[in-house]
Amino acid sequence: MPPSQKTPAAEIKYTVEDIQSEILHRICFLDYAPGEQLKEAELAAEFGVSRTPIRDAIGRISHLGLVETRNGVGTVVVALSTAQIRHVYDMRLELATLIGTLSPRPITQADREAVQTLLCEAKVLQGAFDPRSYIEINHRLHEWITSLIGNDTLRSFWWQTYCQAASTWYRLSNERSCDMAKALVAELNDLNTALDVGDATAIGYIQRTHIGYGYQRIKTHLLATETDEGAASARVVSGLRNQKTA
Amino acid sequence: MPPSQKTPAAEIKYTVEDIQSEILHRICFLDYAPGEQLKEAELAAEFGVSRTPIRDAIGRISHLGLVETRNGVGTVVVALSTAQIRHVYDMRLELATLIGTLSPRPITQADREAVQTLLCEAKVLQGAFDPRSYIEINHRLHEWITSLIGNDTLRSFWWQTYCQAASTWYRLSNERSCDMAKALVAELNDLNTALDVGDATAIGYIQRTHIGYGYQRIKTHLLATETDEGAASARVVSGLRNQKTA
């Protein structure tokens, strides 16, 4: 787990998969903010490997559209355009309802405990907010939800849209801390209720509901009033990306 | 367009993206059948590049689960397990209905002509069936449907599931030629009707319907009676893949 520690002395052998998920993790967690440049040589030094596996790892996440590599320039983290954010969220709203429909796995006692734990932590967070903790609790919630999905394809798509939505969504946690914590507690409370009944379908619809709320917050505070300097710089980059996508 | 011609003399510079889509194309079109081994050195010689861009291209399609690379062994094309086929088709049934829902682009006269052309070709095919022609007409139909999708994320997912379903689905065209051609004509007829009304939503539901039929054919002729020797050898490989996925 080398998200914070740079582990130069550790003799651990990193696989391409490790590096891939670590880079993606850093993008989702805003360790790499939109606009930031990823240098292959730098990462290679950090992970104690050559540029080759780094290139490989970056190439393998390129299909998510979160990074853009240009010859002679570098690999930059791109923020999604407003249109892309809309597309991702519209899709997530649809996928959410399928979580409980497409052969979900049975709910166990461990699930109830997992959500209980998250709920406690979220309540603590409500008292003393910290963006990083918020992101981490949310991430673990997402991992749990994903584990419910029995359909491999849906699980893959659900994860992809999460990664795409995360960096935009988590940008909010720097300014709307109060709302975010309250919303998270509310979501976990709803999930808790559904778990008592053991209704997997309900979990999907609860997800849908709260994704809708989150989308609304993004529209209100990020898309409507573009006050965030990160969003401003990112808009230029994503503009470039659009013309290539189209 | 080097699917059939091996173009050793041509001085064209292939980008990694070219190679990537070409390899994927060959897998979908069954030029590379499940179980076949892709050798980096071989492909490198064919495209007139070194192993590096070939590796890059293969790595970029690895997330689809259609190829599996093992150290010291090679990269083999894998057939999806029966569970994975079910997952992909269940997902495609859901995605199909979203085509007309999630901001599709307007239908033009060019669309009507495109489908008309395909319908004519399909009717010809019905008289004299040829697996390759069937695959190509179907592929162009898929490209057209994809072009209707206005939501970037949905378009990406739709394409991914097509690639995953294609090689399984097209395996049928070798044995059930008559059914397949008739079904294709019927599908195009339905689409033709929907286009006259200009109803994009209907197109999505028509897709859903015919994907359901295709799924049924696969269940009947591939999954129930495992007579195909390709499927038998592929099952071993995909078995390996499963334990890794899980």
Next chain:
DNA sequence: AACGGATAAGCTGCATACAGGTTTTGAGTC
């Protein structure tokens, strides 16, 4: 003849050198 083990062949994984492209810098000129 059947079996076991060393060896050779063949593949991918990684490191490194170099080529090609882009941006920045700085000297020279008007």
Next chain:
DNA sequence: GACTCAAAACCTGTATGCAGCTTATCCGTT
């Protein structure tokens, strides 16, 4: 001082060599 253009710095893209792993082969033994 502002502007132009060349060169240097820095990045990614590609080729290549070697190390490591896996499998097939073949010889020696039982």
